[in-house]
Amino acid sequence: MALEQYCGHARSSISTSANYRTISMTIEFTKYHGLGNDFILIDNRHASEPLISPDRAIALCDRNFGIGGDGVIFALPSENDTDYTMRIFNSDGSEPEMCGNGIRCLARFLGELEGRETPGRAYRIHTLAGTMLPQIEAGGRVKVDMGLPQLLAGEIPTTLTEGDRQVIDRPLEVAGRTWRVTCVSMGNPHCITFVPNADAISLADIGPQFEHHSAFPQRTNTEFIEIIKNNYIKMRVWERGAGATLACGTGACATVVAGVLNRKCDRKTTVELPGGCLDIHWDEETGRVYMSGPAEKVFSGKVL
Numbered sequence: 409m410a411l412e413q414y415c416g417h418a419r420s421s422i423s424t425s426a427n428y429r430t431i432s433m434t435i436e437f438t439k440y441h442g443l444g445n446d447f448i449l450i451d452n453r454h455a456s457e458p459l460i461s462p463d464r465a466i467a468l469c470d471r472n473f474g475i476g477g478d479g480v481i482f483a484l485p486s487e488n489d490t491d492y493t494m495r496i497f498n499s500d501g502s503e504p505e506m507c508g509n510g511i512r513c514l515a516r517f518l519g520e521l522e523g524r525e526t527p528g529r530a531y532r533i534h535t536l537a538g539t540m541l542p543q544i545e546a547g548g549r550v551k552v553d554m555g556l557p558q559l560l561a562g563e564i565p566t567t568l569t570e571g572d573r574q575v576i577d578r579p580l581e582v583a584g585r586t587w588r589v590t591c592v593s594m595g596n597p598h599c600i601t602f603v604p605n606a607d608a609i610s611l612a613d614i615g616p617q618f619e620h621h622s623a624f625p626q627r628t629n630t631e632f633i634e635i636i637k638n639n640y641i642k643m644r645v646w647e648r649g650a651g652a653t654l655a656c657g658t659g660a661c662a663t664v665v666a667g668v669l670n671r672k673c674d675r676k677t678t679v680e681l682p683g684g685c686l687d688i689h690w691d692e693e694t695g696r697v698y699m700s701g702p703a704e705k706v707f708s709g710k711v712l
Contacts (some may be wrong), residue, residue, distance in 0.1 A: 435459060437468075438517055439475060439706040442509030444654030444683030446706065448475050449517045452482040453492070462501035468711065469499035475711065478650045481510050483518060490534040492518060498649030506537035506595040508657015508686075512550035512703040515542035520705070537595020551700040554658070557665045557690070558593035566591050566599075567623050576669050582617050590666040594697065597628040597648070598662035602672060606634040606644045615646025631659045633667070639674045641667060643681050654683030661697045664688040 438449050448468055452459055458480075460468070465480040467473070477499065484493035494514055496507050511533060519525030530543040541553035558564065562571025568578050568591065575591035580599075587601045599618055603609060609632045618630035627648045634642040643663055645656040660679040667673030668690055675690045686701040 433459075434710050434712055436708070436710050437475065438520070438708040439477065440513035440517060440703055441683075441706055442512050442655060442657065442701060442703045443681055443686070445507075445509040445656065446477045447496075447507075447510050447513050448477045448480045449513060450480065450482050451521055452484045453521075454485075456485055458482045458484075458495055458497070460497075462497050462503070465497035466499065466501045475709075478647070478653050479504075479507065479510065481507070481514055481517075483514060483521070487534040488539070490532040490539055492531065493534040494540075495536075498647075499651075500649045502649040503536075504596050504649060506535045506540065506658060508552065508554065508594070508659070508661060508699055509655050509701070509703070510657070511535070511540050511542055511552055512657065512699075512701060515544055515550045515552075516548070516703045516705065519544055535595065545700065548702050548704055549700060550703050551698060552657070554594055554661050554697040554699055556695050557662065557697055558595075559665075559669075561591065564591045564593045564597045564628075565625055566597070566628070567625065574669075576666075580621070580623065582621060583614055590670060591628075592662035592665045594658040594661050594665075596658055597624060597626060598631060598659055598666075599624065599628045600631045600633060600663050600666040602633045602635065602667075602670070604634065606632050606642050609644055611644060611646050611652040615652060619646060619648050629656060629659050629662075631656070631663050631666075633663055635667070635672050636680070638672075639676060640678045640680065641673055643679050645681070655681040655686070657686060657699055657701065660686045660688050661690075661699055665690055665697065 469477045480497045482495045527546045533540045559574045580589045590600045629648045630646045632644045645659045679686045689698045
């Protein structure tokens with residue numbers, strides 16, 4: 409018997425999880441990050457389903473025994489008149505609808521795969537949250553048309569009010585205190601609360617209680633926001649399925665929408681996250697939200 413079998417690390421050649429059947433193979437990957445929100449990206453353009461299972465994604469995202477990351481992103485073939493399809497497995501194996509930092513990383517990854525990573529290159533990406541439109545900019549930045557925010561309780565979803573009403577500055581009991589929250593969906597659910605000092609929030613204690621609150625039937629991302637000035641805010645985030653992360657693109661977009669609805673920030677606002685800053689614009693004429701920020705390659709490799 410091999411030593412690794414004695415140590416409890418024996419590997420089989422075939423593993424199954426849900427509807428996935430993974431045969432041992434070498435997987436090529438590239439790691440990118442957007443403001444420290446890091447992802448393992450896999451070229452999956454030759455197959456319509458992810459090459460690895462959610463369980464395998466959990467193992468690869470492990471920061472001690474795997475590559476390390478907040479999620480695994482797959483570049484799949486096009487759907488519905490788009491260029492490509494994006495799917496994501498979070499570090500806990502769950503599948504979110506979309507990821508703002510992740511789609512910026514995907515745009516640069518696709519540019520590298522195509523050999524066309526030049527400013528102005530734009531994509532139409534199919535996601536579970538709809539079609540997203542990233543465009544590569546100069547200096548390693550990517551601008552994304554994130555579409556229209558969804559504001560009705562039934563769209564988010566949340567049970568904090570009737571399904572056809574907005575959730576703006578509503579009370580929510582969490583961890584023995586009342587928080588005033590505003591809820592927005594950017595294709596995935598967000599619960600935003602404004603606080604005097606974002607750094608004072610114990611994300612590890614409070615975040616899971618928001619994420620799994622009964623008012624959010626599909627769980628929720630949670631943003632704690634400190635207003636610095638009308639066009640500059642500070643954000644800390646607990647992400648559904650990933651925990652405390654250094655940045656969240658959809659969260660930054662949802663936060664500016666919530667800030668405008670509560671008359672706390674401008675439609676063009678810089679959002680400072682632990683990993684850096686994103687520029688967000690909620691266009692008054694079209695109602696669409698635009699996000700601009702960096703996406704940086706870390707390294708490439710192969711894993712069995």
